[in-house]
Amino acid sequence: MTQYNWVVSPEKFLSRQKVQYLTETVHARAKAALQKGDKVAVRDCFVIELGLSTGLRVAEMAALAISDLYFTPETPSLYVRKGKGNKSRLVHFSISFQNRCLKYIKWKQQIGEPIEPNDPLIYSSNSKTHMTTRALEKVFKRSARRANLSPHYSIHCLRHTYGCYLYKASGYNLRLVQKQLGHSKSRTTEVYADVMMPDMKKTLERLYQQ
Numbered sequence: 001m002t003q004y005n006w007v008v009s010p011e012k013f014l015s016r017q018k019v020q021y022l023t024e025t026v027h028a029r030a031k032a033a034l035q036k037g038d039k040v041a042v043r044d045c046f047v048i049e050l051g052l053s054t055g056l057r058v059a060e061m062a063a064l065a066i067s068d069l070y071f072t073p074e075t076p077s078l079y080v081r082k083g084k085g086n087k088s089r090l091v092h093f094s095i096s097f098q099n100r101c102l103k104y105i106k107w108k109q110q111i112g113e114p115i116e117p118n119d120p121l122i123y124s125s126n127s128k129t130h131m132t133t134r135a136l137e138k139v140f141k142r143s144a145r146r147a148n149l150s151p152h153y154s155i156h157c158l159r160h161t162y163g164c165y166l167y168k169a170s171g172y173n174l175r176l177v178q179k180q181l182g183h184s185k186s187r188t189t190e191v192y193a194d195v196m197m198p199d200m201k202k203t204l205e206r207l208y209q210q
Helices: 016-036 039-054 058-063 095-110 133-146 156-169 174-181 186-195 200-205
Strands: 077-080 089-092
Touching: 016 039, 016 133, 039 058, 039 095, 039 133, 039 156, 058 133, 089 174, 156 174, 156 186, 174 186
Parallel strands: none
Antiparallel strands: 077 089
16 A cells, blocks of 8 residues: 655745745836836736645646636636646635736736637747746746745745645635645645644643643
């Protein structure tokens, strides 16, 4: 029988402070880029926000089309057509990220990028199609370096970061996290419970106080 021993250690996801460093860095560059007409920094900012707001795998991010986004007043979402194991799923996201998506699509239209339903959400001006997973990894590495984050982080840490903080924000609802991340097995999702256990600190602090 195969032993399941994969864990999410603190080195695999970003602390809240590091999330703040990263987002502040990409937002500042995007703001400056809008005034200069620099497309790269604006797109890079959206890529980072997408990862932190949805927890998608990098291949899922790369494959997104405009029509995969569903905007509603209550619970906006996106459709992953082919996740891991060729499984599809609906991923919900916040109203604030919905507003960010709408601004991003409007910006794409203004700079002349295609925004028809089947067009790529993250467009490569070089290949004239979807950005590759390798290109998205470079986006993350470039952004992380500017935010003075350790080079050991990869774009996949955005997914781990999302999973950890979603678990806590949901009131430790493992099933909700499993559904959002598209895990076929609950034991995969349980790694986030291990790293974000709600009562661990309080339990250890009172270990010998009773």
